[in-house]
Amino acid sequence: AQTVTQSQPEMSVQEAETVTLSCTYDTSENNYYLFWYKQPPSRQMILVIRQEAYKQQNATENRFSVNFQKAAKSFSLKISDSQLGDTAMYFCAFRTNAGKSTFGDGTTLTVKP
């Protein structure tokens, strides 16, 4: 069974600054996928970024990037130039090749003006 740990229940950052959200996981599988999802207040959960475990290159989507360390089983999310709209709960998720997902407990991020 997989486990996903997000050790930061809450974080805050000033607008325009950079913040990093931590995520570690445990698995015995070699092929898998990692995701970060964003759940804004009272809005639908949406995908932020994904990473294939077999790819060494870290994924990047505009202001969002990951630091994927496969050996350390670490998958942190960096948000650059934080915006007020980034305020949300962020979930790290592990997904097997068969499509079974395990979510972390979430990190509530507040971007302050």
Added chain:
Amino acid sequence: EADIYQTPRYLVIGTGKKITLECSQTMGHDKMYWYQQDPGMELHLIHYSYGVNSTEKGDLSSESTVSRIRTEHFPLTLESARPSHTSQYLCASSETGGYNEQFFGPGTRLTVL
């Protein structure tokens, strides 16, 4: 936004009532999921389906039941609602394969008095 819908969005109901939470998606996804999430808390998988006539219980034990008669429809039923069922229920769907992200509905916030 994703083409996945949940109704009702909010439901307040008395103890002992039977309720059905509706979830529909128009993306043709084989996989569908139900999660239970208390406000600001982690997601708990309660049911999933890998296709028509396939349903499985998730990681969190739930008194609810589900059915999957059509690809696009995955309703969740509580035969006798109790205050302990008060929570938010999120429906999600995805294509087959670990690479594919889950698309989430807006959720149903259930309150049982």
